[in-house]
Amino acid sequence: MPVHGLNARQWGLVAIVAAGPFVLAFLLGAAAPELLAPVLGTTLGGLSWLLATGLGILGGALFARILAALQRPRIQASPTLRLVGTLGGAGAVVGLCIVPAVVLLLAGPAWATHLDREQLPAPQGLRSLRSNAMDLLGQARRVIPHRLPLSQLLLPGPR
Incomplete structure (x- = not known):
């Protein structure tokens, strides 16, 4: 039909x-x-x-x-x-x-x-957790050295 x-x-x-x-x-x-x-x-x-x-x-x-x-x-x-x-x-x-x-x-x-959406850029170089922690601690030591007395023991640098 x-x-x-x-x-x-x-x-x-x-x-x-x-x-x-x-x-x-x-x-x-x-x-x-x-x-x-x-x-x-x-x-x-x-x-x-x-x-x-x-x-x-x-x-x-x-x-x-x-x-x-x-x-x-x-x-x-x-x-x-x-x-x-x-x-x-x-x-x-x-x-x-x-x-x-x-x-x-x-x-x-x-x-x-x-x-x-744009793709996020890949990180340039992956670093270890320890190197990141040391880098942050170094930055903090430069900014407020009198508050972080132990940082002088952990990081070599200008005294």
Whole structure:
């Protein structure tokens, strides 16, 4: 049966499935405005949300096709087949399109933020704990020598 044979309730379900990621994107933007900066400011963030919306539309088209296939007389005659077909079709659409779309909606801004952060420079030379302690003690001795009498025993230097 062609897709145009669906009734209004079925088209409503298709519209809900297709618009789900798009609506979720608006809800995420309203609930967490800090997510919008990486999405609108970076190519990766914007593409992830655009791809998520496309997956939602693809899921809606797939669901419409599944609902049209469930309109066969043999399936319509059995309530059990109708229920199993509807739940199986919805599960396939959710698993193949909606879940990946939601993952893209959430992961896109995180990826964009992570890639935009500058990497911390690697330390030039790693020194031992003892050499760091001795260096700090030497600096303290130069600043306040009268308060650190033991530092003269530990560090050689001008007296």
